[in-house]
Amino acid sequence: MLEFKAIKINKPEEVNLILGQSHFIKTVEDLYEVLVNNVPGIKFGLAFVESSGACKIRSEGTDSALQKLAQENALNIGAGHSFIILIGNAYPVNVLNAVKSVPEVCSIYCASANPVEVLVAESEMGKGIIGVIDGAKPKGVEDAQDKQWRHELLRKIGYKR
Secondary structure, three states: OOEEEEEEOOOOOOOEEEEEEEOOOOHHHHHHHHHHHHOOOOOEEEEEEOOOOOOOEEEEEOOHHHHHHHHHHHHHHOEOOEEEEEEOOOOHHHOHHHHHOOOOEEEEEEEEOOOEEEEEEEOOOOEEEEEEEEOOOOOOOOOHHHHHHHHHHHHHOOOOO
16 A cells, blocks of 8 residues: 655744755765865754664754754654755755765755655655655746846845856
């Protein structure tokens, strides 16, 4: 029997997340190193769902509240070898390529500050992520005013000159 669920990620509005899949227990330590080496002073919590052996939620972080929240989300998702990173004072764009370059990282499902639902399939063997719902439906196509807002925002937050 196969059951499908949509699991909401629990996080504060200002917190960004990266959700991915990996294949090895050392993911936790390697992701920790990548995050602290790419953004000095970064606040984050990460959790990894071990899917063999002890089958524990493994976690690390620089912020205990974000680490606890990452653990709770990983436990709710429960999909083997998945990981979640909750970021408090940086953006996924600051670390995403470095996270993707970790040898044991297989894929990234999303990187977002939006509300996210994780689509999970569960069988007798366990759970697996099928995909994600990231944010809301489109409300139209941007016009000239929207383009100007986007242009100004990127410069205000330092991503364009």
